[in-house]
Amino acid sequence: MKAGWAIKPLGEVCDVINGGTPKTGVIEYWEGPHQWLTPAEMGKRSTPYVAKTERSITDAGLQNSSARLLPPQSVILSSRAPIGHLVINTSPMATNQGCKGLVPGNNLDAKYLYYYLAGIVPLLNELGTGATFKELSGGKLKEVPVPVAPLPEQHRIGAILDKVFDGIATVKANAEKNLQNARALFESYLQSVFTERGEGLEETTLGKVCQFVGGSQPPKSVFEKVQTPDNIRLIQIRDYKSDKHIVFIPRNIAKRFCDAKDVMIGRYGPPLFQILRGLEGAYNVALMKAVPDTSKLSRDYLFYFLKHSDILQYVIYHSERAAGQIGVTKETLEPFPIALPHREMQEKLVAAISEVESETQRLESLCQQKLAALGDLKKSLLHQAFTGEL
Incomplete structure (x- = not known):
């Protein structure tokens, strides 16, 4: 001081x-x-x-x-x-x-x-x-x-922080815009893949090539915090974002199961119609598993198809119009049209989408790192300012 x-x-x-x-x-x-x-x-x-x-x-x-x-x-x-x-x-x-x-x-x-x-x-x-x-x-x-x-020192510190924080705000706004642009670019690419029509596509509906299997909801009274050989993880929508709320249920009462590669749909929002994967266990009623007929449709192709904007807007529209409807239902999804290329082409498209997605995630990570660094810089500057080090 x-x-x-x-x-x-x-x-x-x-x-x-x-x-x-x-x-x-x-x-x-x-x-x-x-x-x-x-x-x-x-x-x-x-x-x-x-x-x-x-x-x-x-x-x-x-x-x-x-x-x-x-x-x-x-x-x-x-x-x-x-x-x-x-x-x-x-x-x-x-x-x-x-x-x-x-x-x-x-x-x-x-x-x-x-x-x-x-x-x-x-x-x-x-x-x-x-x-x-x-x-x-x-x-x-x-x-x-x-x-x-002393007041002159207070005025000096305020003026310095004003100038520096204005600069940080500009850099932060640019980083946030770059983050939005990276996501928008991937969404645009995904949209183009699934809306362009070429030759040799089988025109069908999701209900004819995919089953939608809802989860089950055990009572909270059976939830357990510690994993044992006799229980299994209960997967909930929030678990795809964080491991802070992991719970387990007795294996003998679990009814619906998923693995890390399964395509899972979040039935409730916000946001509505999240397309998820990556966890293994029993899944609850807030989730629905999309099970493709693998002779016609690969899980990876289905995963990306369900993430493109046309089907999201379709689901939002029908959810808003269906009075009393609770969450996304299979009856809403089954009539949605899908144009299927042959399996070899599906694999090529998935590989291309994965490459674009990886680059998007790399850019997002850089933007997030920059935003975190800016937050740390602000904290450091404020600490220096009020310990007499600025």
């Missing part, structure tokens, strides 16, 4: 002001002259500043809500659902009860405070309490230690 810096509790250098919401349904409380901000709206913003909100409130609404107008250059922190969104208001503004307004004293710069809090969001979350969702109380927030540098 540099000479001249001091560690002070936040409540000593800021006024901490709670937000509030008036009674719902009272027209006289809304569409008034005062800006009114919520955590959900804060989460949509890509810049530190907010000049205008999506909703406004009347004087009567303010009085009923017990909220107070925050002066310009206050730092607004979402204190629940979630903890950690931050903005600086440029006009007088009130907030709902999910926010805390921090009005800096004379010796604290708003931009400096904004960046400091952005660097300690994990700590703020740790201080939150609650079973359904965490909430950071005003009392806990006031105790948060703040390294207070």
